[in-house]
Amino acid sequence: MNDQLTEIQERVLHHQDSTRVKIRFNDTDAMGIVHFKNYMVYFDDGFVSFMNSIGGNKPIEQFIYEGFGLGLKHVDITYENTAKFGDYIIVKTQIEKIGKKSFTFFHELFRESDGKRVALVKATRFVMDLNTKKLRDILLFFKEFLEE
Amino acid sequence: MNDQLTEIQERVLHHQDSTRVKIRFNDTDAMGIVHFKNYMVYFDDGFVSFMNSIGGNKPIEQFIYEGFGLGLKHVDITYENTAKFGDYIIVKTQIEKIGKKSFTFFHELFRESDGKRVALVKATRFVMDLNTKKLRDILLFFKEFLEE
Amino acid sequence: MNDQLTEIQERVLHHQDSTRVKIRFNDTDAMGIVHFKNYMVYFDDGFVSFMNSIGGNKPIEQFIYEGFGLGLKHVDITYENTAKFGDYIIVKTQIEKIGKKSFTFFHELFRESDGKRVALVKATRFVMDLNTKKLRDILLFFKEFLEE
Amino acid sequence: MNDQLTEIQERVLHHQDSTRVKIRFNDTDAMGIVHFKNYMVYFDDGFVSFMNSIGGNKPIEQFIYEGFGLGLKHVDITYENTAKFGDYIIVKTQIEKIGKKSFTFFHELFRESDGKRVALVKATRFVMDLNTKKLRDILLFFKEFLEE
Numbered sequence: 001m002n003d004q005l006t007e008i009q010e011r012v013l014h015h016q017d018s019t020r021v022k023i024r025f026n027d028t029d030a031m032g033i034v035h036f037k038n039y040m041v042y043f044d045d046g047f048v049s050f051m052n053s054i055g056g057n058k059p060i061e062q063f064i065y066e067g068f069g070l071g072l073k074h075v076d077i078t079y080e081n082t083a084k085f086g087d088y089i090i091v092k093t094q095i096e097k098i099g100k101k102s103f104t105f106f107h108e109l110f111r112e113s114d115g116k117r118v119a120l121v122k123a124t125r126f127v128m129d130l131n132t133k134k135l136r137d138i139l140l141f142f143k144e145f146l147e148e
Numbered sequence: 149m150n151d152q153l154t155e156i157q158e159r160v161l162h163h164q165d166s167t168r169v170k171i172r173f174n175d176t177d178a179m180g181i182v183h184f185k186n187y188m189v190y191f192d193d194g195f196v197s198f199m200n201s202i203g204g205n206k207p208i209e210q211f212i213y214e215g216f217g218l219g220l221k222h223v224d225i226t227y228e229n230t231a232k233f234g235d236y237i238i239v240k241t242q243i244e245k246i247g248k249k250s251f252t253f254f255h256e257l258f259r260e261s262d263g264k265r266v267a268l269v270k271a272t273r274f275v276m277d278l279n280t281k282k283l284r285d286i287l288l289f290f291k292e293f294l295e296e
Numbered sequence: 297m298n299d300q301l302t303e304i305q306e307r308v309l310h311h312q313d314s315t316r317v318k319i320r321f322n323d324t325d326a327m328g329i330v331h332f333k334n335y336m337v338y339f340d341d342g343f344v345s346f347m348n349s350i351g352g353n354k355p356i357e358q359f360i361y362e363g364f365g366l367g368l369k370h371v372d373i374t375y376e377n378t379a380k381f382g383d384y385i386i387v388k389t390q391i392e393k394i395g396k397k398s399f400t401f402f403h404e405l406f407r408e409s410d411g412k413r414v415a416l417v418k419a420t421r422f423v424m425d426l427n428t429k430k431l432r433d434i435l436l437f438f439k440e441f442l443e444e
Numbered sequence: 445m446n447d448q449l450t451e452i453q454e455r456v457l458h459h460q461d462s463t464r465v466k467i468r469f470n471d472t473d474a475m476g477i478v479h480f481k482n483y484m485v486y487f488d489d490g491f492v493s494f495m496n497s498i499g500g501n502k503p504i505e506q507f508i509y510e511g512f513g514l515g516l517k518h519v520d521i522t523y524e525n526t527a528k529f530g531d532y533i534i535v536k537t538q539i540e541k542i543g544k545k546s547f548t549f550f551h552e553l554f555r556e557s558d559g560k561r562v563a564l565v566k567a568t569r570f571v572m573d574l575n576t577k578k579l580r581d582i583l584l585f586f587k588e589f590l591e592e
Contacts, residue, residue, distance in 0.1 A: 029173060029178070030173065030178070041320060048321070061382030079516055219327070234503060326469065326474070
C-alpha cells in the first residue's frame with residue numbers, strides 16, 4: 001500500500017462521529033418501546049452522519065443518484081436497554097476495520113436522558129457500482145471521496 | 149369514446165377484489181394498536197391484489213421494472229375502528245371513478261374476527277411513464293394491460 | 297362558551313409551527329422517491345412539534361404514558377411533488393378547526409431546497425382516555441394542557 | 445434437568461417451520477431492492493409462524509396481551525442476495541440453542557423464484573414478564589406453552 005493510501009486509511013480510521021436521533025411515536029410497538037427493527041434506521045443515521053462529517057467532496061446522499069450503492073453485507077446488533085417515544089438517541093460511529101472490498105462500522109447507541117447504552121452495532125458495508133454490479137476497492141473509494 | 153374503450157371501462161368498474169392481510173407485531177404502536185400509517189400499506193395490498201385479479205397480461209409488480217409508476221395523487225382515510233397484533237384485515241377494493249389521467253379506488257378494510265369496518269379509503273392514482281414523466285391515459289393503459 | 301375557553305380557542309387557532317424533517321434512505325421506494333406512506337410520519341412530526349411549541353405544561357410525548365391517546369379519525373392528503381433521499385422537508389402546521397370532540401390540523405409540507413410544496417394534509421384528531429375509552433372535550437383538554 | 449423438561453427441549457429443538465412472505469412495494473428502497481431493515485420483519489414472521497406451528501395451547505400473538513414480551517437480545521444477519529417487489533421469501537426457522545433465560549433462533553430466508561438464499565439470521569430472544577420485568581426460564585415457559 002502506497003503512502004497516500006496509508007494516510008487515507010489512518011484518516012478514515014481516526015474519524016469519529018456523533019449524531020442525535022429523535023424517537024417518533026411511530027417507532028414504538030405494543031410493548032410501549034422502540035421496535036427492534038428501528039435500531040437499523042438509527043445506526044444508518046449514524047452512517048450517513050459519519051460519511052458527511054469526514055470531509056468528503058460531496059454529500060453521501062448523492063452517491064445513490066450517481067449509481068453507487070453502499071450496501072450491507074453483515075449486521076450484528078446487541079440490544080442492551082430500551083428506548084421510548086420522546087427519548088433522544090445519541091449514535092456514536094467509527095470505522096473499526098477496512099478490508100479490500102468491505103469496511104466495518106462500529107456504532108454505539110445511547111439514551112440521551114441518562115447516558116445508558118441501548119444498543120451496540122457492527123455493520124459491514126460494501127460499495128457497489130450499480131451498473132456493473134462490481135464492488136469498489138474501499139480505500140480507492142475513500143481516496144476519490146476525500147480528495148478535492 | 150369508442151365501443152372498445154366503453155367495454156374496458158365497464159369491465160374495470162365492475163371488477164371487485166378482496167384480499168386478506170395479517171397484522172404484524174411491527175405494525176402496532178405504543179397504544180397497543182395498529183399505527184395509523186400502516187393502513188396505507190394495507191390498502192396498497194388491496195390495490196396490488198385488485199390489479200392482479202382483473203386479468204391483465206402481466207403482474208402489476210412488473211410495471212415498475214418496465215419504467216411505469218402507479219403513483220398516488222390523493223388519499224382520504226376515515227378511521228372507524230382499531231386493529232391489533234394477531235388480527236386479520238380483509239381489504240375490499242373496487243374502482244369508483246375513471247378520469248382521463250387518474251382513477252380513484254374505493255377500499256374498505258374490515259377486521260376479520262367480527263366483521264367490523266376499521267377504515268374506509270379513497271385513493272386517486274395516476275400512471276406515469278417514469279422516463280418521460282408523462283401521465284398515461286387511464287383507459288388506454290387498461291386497454292394495453294387487459295388485452296392478450 | 298365562557299370567556300376563558302374563548303381565549304384558549306383563540307390562542308390555539310392562532311398558533312403556528314414549523315419543523316424540519318430529514319429524509320432517510322429508508323423512506324424511499326423503488327421509484328427513487330419518498331414512499332407515499334411516509335408523509336404520514338412527517339405530518340405527525342408537525343403535530344408533535346406544534347403541540348410542544350404552543351406552551352403546554354408538559355411534553356406531548358408524556359400523554360401516552362399517562363393513559364391518553366391523541367388518535368386519528370380522518371386524514372386527507374394531496375400529493376403535489378416528490379421528495380428524495382437527502383432532501384429536507386419543512387412541515388408547517390396550524391389548527392384549522394376545533395370541534396367538541398375532535399380538532400383538525402392543516403399541514404403543508406415543503407421541499408426545503410426549492411420551496412415547492414410536496415403535500416397538503418388535513419388530519420382530524422381526538423383525545424381519548426385510554427382507560428375509559430371516553431373522548432375528551434377538546435377545549436377542556438387544551439385548558440388543562442395550557443394552564444400553569 | 446428432569447425427564448419432562450428434557451422431552452420438551454427435544455421437541456422444541458426438533459421443530460422446524462417454513463413460512464412464505466410477499467414482498468411489498470413499500471419494502472423496497474431507492475436501490476430498487478428490499479431495504480435491509482425489512483429482513484427483520486421477515487424473520488419475525490418466521491418466529492411467529494414457528495411458535496404457532498409447534499403446537500402450543502394458544503396463539504403466540506396472545507402473550508403480549510397477557511403481559512409477556514418475547515424480546516430480542518441479539519441479532520446477527522448476513523445478507524447474501526437481494527429481493528425485489530413481487531418476490532416471495534420463504535423463511536425457514538428452527539431453534540438452535542436453548543439457554544436458561546434466552547433461546548436462539550436460526551432463520552434462513554430464500555427467494556422463492558430461484559431458491560437462492562437471500563439472508564441468514566441468528567436471533568436470540570428472551571421471555572419477559574412485562575409487569576415484574578423478570579426474565580422467565582425458557583424451558584418452563586415452553587412447558588407451560590406446550591401442555592394442554
